[in-house]
Amino acid sequence: xxxxxxxxxxxxxxxxxxxxxxxxxxxxxxxxxxxxxxxxxxxxxxxxxxxxxxxxxxxxxxxxxxxxxxxxxxxxxxxxxxxxxxxxxxxxxxxxxxxxxxxxxxxxxxxxxxxxxxxxxxxxxxxxxxxxxxxxxxxxxxxxxxxxxxxxxxxxxxxxxxxxxxxxxxxxxxxxxxxxxxxxxxxxxxxxxxxxxxxxxxxxxxxxxxxxxxxxxxxxxxxxxxxxxxxxxxxxxxxxxxxxxxxxxxxxxxxxxxxxxxxxxxxxxxxxxxxxxxxxxxxxxxxxxxxxxxxxxxxxxxxxxxxxxxxxxxxxxxxxxxxxxxxxxxxxxxxxxxxxxxxxxxxxxxxxxxxxxxxxxxxxxxxxxxxxxxxxxxxxxxxxxxxxxxxxxxxxxxxxxxxxxxxxxxxxxxxxxxxxxxxxxxxxxxxxxxxxxxxxxxxxxxxxxxxxxxxxxxx
Amino acid sequence: xxxxxxxxxxxxxxxxxxxxxxxxxxxxxxxxxxxxxxxxxxxxxxxxxxxxxxxxxxxxxxxxxxxxxxxxxxxxxxxxxxxxxxxxxxxxxxxxxxxxxxxxxxxxxxxxxxxxxxxxxxxxxxxxxxxxxxxxxxxxxxxxxxxxxxxxxxxxxxxxxxxxxxxxxxxxxxxxxxxxxxxxxxxxxxxxxxxxxxxxxxxxxxxxxxxxxxxxxxxxxxxxxxxxxxxxxxxxxxxxxxxxxxxxxxxxxxxxxxxxxxxxxxxxxxxxxxxxxxxxxxxxxxxxxxxxxxxxxxxxxxxxxxxxxxxxxxxxxxxxxxxxxxxxxxxxxxxxxxxxxxxxxxxxxx
Numbered sequence: 001x002x003x004x005x006x007x008x009x010x011x012x013x014x015x016x017x018x019x020x021x022x023x024x025x026x027x028x029x030x031x032x033x034x035x036x037x038x039x040x041x042x043x044x045x046x047x048x049x050x051x052x053x054x055x056x057x058x059x060x061x062x063x064x065x066x067x068x069x070x071x072x073x074x075x076x077x078x079x080x081x082x083x084x085x086x087x088x089x090x091x092x093x094x095x096x097x098x099x100x101x102x103x104x105x106x107x108x109x110x111x112x113x114x115x116x117x118x119x120x121x122x123x124x125x126x127x128x129x130x131x132x133x134x135x136x137x138x139x140x141x142x143x144x145x146x147x148x149x150x151x152x153x154x155x156x157x158x159x160x161x162x163x164x165x166x167x168x169x170x171x172x173x174x175x176x177x178x179x180x181x182x183x184x185x186x187x188x189x190x191x192x193x194x195x196x197x198x199x200x201x202x203x204x205x206x207x208x209x210x211x212x213x214x215x216x217x218x219x220x221x222x223x224x225x226x227x228x229x230x231x232x233x234x235x236x237x238x239x240x241x242x243x244x245x246x247x248x249x250x251x252x253x254x255x256x257x258x259x260x261x262x263x264x265x266x267x268x269x270x271x272x273x274x275x276x277x278x279x280x281x282x283x284x285x286x287x288x289x290x291x292x293x294x295x296x297x298x299x300x301x302x303x304x305x306x307x308x309x310x311x312x313x314x315x316x317x318x319x320x321x322x323x324x325x326x327x328x329x330x331x332x333x334x335x336x337x338x339x340x341x342x343x344x345x346x347x348x349x350x351x352x353x354x355x356x357x358x359x360x361x362x363x364x365x366x367x368x369x370x371x372x373x374x375x376x377x378x379x380x381x382x383x384x385x386x387x388x389x390x391x392x393x394x395x396x397x398x399x400x401x402x403x404x405x406x407x408x409x410x411x412x413x414x415x416x417x418x419x420x421x422x423x424x425x426x427x428x429x430x431x432x433x434x435x436x437x438x439x440x441x442x443x444x445x446x447x448x449x450x451x452x453x454x455x456x457x458x459x
Numbered sequence: 460x461x462x463x464x465x466x467x468x469x470x471x472x473x474x475x476x477x478x479x480x481x482x483x484x485x486x487x488x489x490x491x492x493x494x495x496x497x498x499x500x501x502x503x504x505x506x507x508x509x510x511x512x513x514x515x516x517x518x519x520x521x522x523x524x525x526x527x528x529x530x531x532x533x534x535x536x537x538x539x540x541x542x543x544x545x546x547x548x549x550x551x552x553x554x555x556x557x558x559x560x561x562x563x564x565x566x567x568x569x570x571x572x573x574x575x576x577x578x579x580x581x582x583x584x585x586x587x588x589x590x591x592x593x594x595x596x597x598x599x600x601x602x603x604x605x606x607x608x609x610x611x612x613x614x615x616x617x618x619x620x621x622x623x624x625x626x627x628x629x630x631x632x633x634x635x636x637x638x639x640x641x642x643x644x645x646x647x648x649x650x651x652x653x654x655x656x657x658x659x660x661x662x663x664x665x666x667x668x669x670x671x672x673x674x675x676x677x678x679x680x681x682x683x684x685x686x687x688x689x690x691x692x693x694x695x696x697x698x699x700x701x702x703x704x705x706x707x708x709x710x711x712x713x714x715x716x717x718x719x720x721x722x723x724x725x726x727x728x729x730x731x732x733x734x735x736x737x738x739x740x741x742x743x744x745x746x747x748x749x750x751x752x753x754x755x756x757x758x759x760x761x762x763x764x765x766x767x768x769x770x771x772x773x774x775x776x777x778x779x780x781x782x783x784x785x786x787x788x789x790x791x792x793x794x795x796x797x798x799x800x801x802x803x804x805x806x807x808x809x
Binding site: 007011014042213215397433436443 | 462497507557
């Protein structure tokens, strides 16, 4: 199930809130868990056992870690991490490996594609961080399976994050009470996220699709497409994270913030402190630092950075373009470090912001490409090999509404820089009533968009 | 407190609508669901659809918003391009796709194989590519040119001669505009012109027809174009939407000389086309121009060769007594991805 659907808004959510409100406090986690399993199973029920097994395994090995010491404790940690990681590698990367081997002519016979269970990577990252934290004794192992499974499977963050660490919800999992102001704030966040995704993100999606479908895009075609995708991805993802945080707050769980105006960054380092914060901090704490972080000299730290970003890139999807995207950012981070280490003069803020955004947008160009060939086509288009102006097919595909949305999106992104503090606050943190109005508009838009495909079948 | 209640009122009124208006369809879904529906996602799809249908929506409000978007921004939705002066175009004619050339190459091969198949069945094939509206009414596109149409034209012009087939080129002397403003199809002038051009080609090979057919013009009615419908503009207030067009109803009168049991022989010409063949009185004009009856087997949404392939697949025997097959298809369909029927035919005739 997805948040942006009639089924979620008009069936799942009201039923969940109703039952959650009337069950005794001790049954509330179980209620969240049951609804989360239904939420997940809505897509495909046959992958539910996988999630349940991973949750049980992670919970049991957490207790094993606590009750053992020395070598056995390390074995327990390896078991705790190994099994979920193996499932992630199998489901997420088996197809990529098989296709690559086949392309290289390896005799592996015929290959049946393995379907990827939605949200598996978030689920596995949650399990890994829990096991490591228990091993490091930064959190106590959860003795109650239902509580643990609720943390793992909570429908708010199950499908697209943020990456929630057990320690951030541990306390509230066992003791929380209804708080009206949190409930209202949860709704405000949910409604804003919903509106961001539907009104801004989804509106730009067709423009991006049209741009990436062009066989010979010109420089202006690619520039417009990448600009649209930069905003589409942000509003889609930040909107989803906002909805997840809101849903958590409604039931008294606080999920971490995932975005902090990333497109205002003035360096790549700053960008990664502001973009997908829960993932970048996860990668730092559970990959970069265990690899040695900055402790083993400059060269080693650059290597660690590159490996972390490359794996982070590959985590986003089973495609070599994601690996290249990760490496691109890894190299950008290394270059930024080298620049400051060399004592080079600081670049004026507006210029460094523009350079950072150009770097980020070229990265998004790779990130969105379905394969390497598409990435090459877009890159050569951007370099002007197919002309500079907007092509006629692109002009035909671009709708005025999309251009208007692009402008509104830019306004929302740059709102924190506006001179007027009042306007700033209004856009950066809109009041509840405005959020409600935007949500109603988004609900209407969502339904009218669903009508169109049905209409189209008539012809 | 009031704020939270406001939102809860919205979602619970939605829930109430789902449980009352959608009760029967949801019960149907639950009754007919199988285990495999649960595992392959069909269950969710059916429930989603039932819930979507149950949630009340205001078509009047939708019409106002769509109309305002059209009038103020010049936006006719993702599937329709708004030109100047209320001219609407399907985006299919204007967009470019990465696989366009591959699809055209595939269709070139499909053309050759279909031509051969019809020839082997003993019929003559008359191929009628319908020019793009974007190309013929390019002046009203407003800031966009019909580049893609010209690429398709170029491909078509460069295509090798199709042995055993007659191609009717409608681009020469096309009576511009020849298309409805708010519909993707040819208007009655365009349809009549196409019919006459085809009739000339057929008559050259089969000789003049002898049937006593006569066109009868009937009342004028308002026509709501398919593109206006696709853009959601038919629900918009009149001031915000393009004006409906006027269409004269055309009827064909055939004087049969059959006996008591109507033993008139079956038509010797069949029309296997797309929705163009089903619009604007085309088949009536065609029969009148040919002075022959024509068997209509065209399909709405038939695209490139939907009707023709179905005939070859399921009613190949019916071609035995057919002297000519008129195969009409829109030029834009050259770049469509192959349909299942087309893929099957290509596999079978390898």
